[in-house]
Amino acid sequence: NAGVTQTPKFRILKIGQSMTLQCTQDMNHNYMYWYRQDPGMGLKLIYYSVGAGITDKGEVPNGYNVSRSTTEDFPLRLELAAPSQTSVYFCASSYSTGLNQFFGPGTRLTVL
Amino acid sequence: DQQVKQNSPSLSVQEGRISILNCDYTNSMFDYFLWYKKYPAEGPTFLISISSIKDKNEDGRFTVFLNKSAKHLSLHIVPSQPGDSAVYFCAASAVTSGTYKYIFGTGTRLKVLA
Numbered sequence: 001n002a003g004v005t006q007t008p009k010f011r012i013l014k015i016g017q018s019m020t021l022q023c024t025q026d027m028n029h030n031y032m033y034w035y036r037q038d039p040g041m042g043l044k045l046i047y048y049s050v051g052a053g054i055t056d057k058g059e060v061p062n063g064y065n066v067s068r069s070t071t072e073d074f075p076l077r078l079e080l081a082a083p084s085q086t087s088v089y090f091c092a093s094s095y096s097t098g099l100n101q102f103f104g105p106g107t108r109l110t111v112l
Numbered sequence: 113d114q115q116v117k118q119n120s121p122s123l124s125v126q127e128g129r130i131s132i133l134n135c136d137y138t139n140s141m142f143d144y145f146l147w148y149k150k151y152p153a154e155g156p157t158f159l160i161s162i163s164s165i166k167d168k169n170e171d172g173r174f175t176v177f178l179n180k181s182a183k184h185l186s187l188h189i190v191p192s193q194p195g196d197s198a199v200y201f202c203a204a205s206a207v208t209s210g211t212y213k214y215i216f217g218t219g220t221r222l223k224v225l226a
Contacts, residue, residue, distance in 0.1 A: 004155070031211075042116070042201060042216030043156070050211060058213065090155050098144055098205070098212040103155030 002026055004104035006091050012110045013081040021076040021107050023091030031094045032074040033058070033101060034066065036087040043090060049074055050097070081111045115139050116204050118217035126225050131189040133220050135202035138183065142204040144212060147176060147187050150199045150219070159200075160187070192224045 007022045025032065030051045035043040045058030049068040063085060065077040074093075078085060088108050092101040117136045125131045135145075143164040148156035162169040162176045162185065169176050175188045189196055199221045203214040 035216075040121075040218060042218045043203075043214075044216070045213055048211070048213070056211075059215075092155070097210070098207075100146060100158035100161060101214075103148075103157070105153070105155050 004091055004093055004102050006089075006104035006107050008107060009105070010108045012112060013078075014112060015081060015083065017081050018077070018079050019081070019109075021078075021089055021091075021109070023074045023076065023104060024072050025074075025091075025093040025102070026072065027093060027095070027102065028071060029093035029095050029102070030071070031097055031101075032068065033092045033094075034064070034074070034076045035090045035092065036060065036085075037090065037106075038087050046076065046089075078109075083111050085109065086111045114218075115142075116202060116215045116217040118200075118202060118220050120220050121218070122221040122223070124223045124225060125192045127194055128191045131187075131192045131196065131222055131224070133187040133189075133200050133202075133222065135185045135187075135204075135217055136183060137185075137204045137215075139204070139206065139215075140183070141206040142215075143207075144205050145176070145178065145185050146203045146205075146214065147174075148201045148203065148216075149196075150201065156201060189222075192222075194224050194226050197222055197224050 033048045034046040047066040091104040147159040150156040205212040
């Protein structure tokens, strides 16, 4: 039981490049979330999903896209990377809303 | 506008003593609160939660207190151990369109001195 896994662990992008951050959970959780954490700040919700095929915006969705084609996977797409997207990205999942979320180890992204 | 505030960026405590971490919030609609612990290079891990219908919840060495009138919650760790050294985040949420969305504080770095 791996829990929530994220790839890659680290990535450096040039301005304007695109990439997809992968997130997979093996706990059969319905809810999945993407957060970003900037230095000295709390986690901010980017997007979330309440089940396969259903996604919605969080607090800071601009510059990102998501999809949820399966229960297990919730990839986060950056289309045109900007320096403001330099952050640590965490994926999380929970069985239901309101319950504690299980987090992945994070992806550290730097945009130069 | 910071809806969830952890005003102490860091805290040092001697091993065996009590650690008290504080969290204030501004939104009176928040009705569910969580505490997470985070070690470097890892994701946050859930510690303890409290619903707004309670004023206290205990789990082993960890106790969370909620004062709704003051919009304040605190996490007590007794006794503190060196392994408790980590960053602690509080998070608060209210149901919006049927889903709880959490707002996180900026974290307090706890150092437990042996």
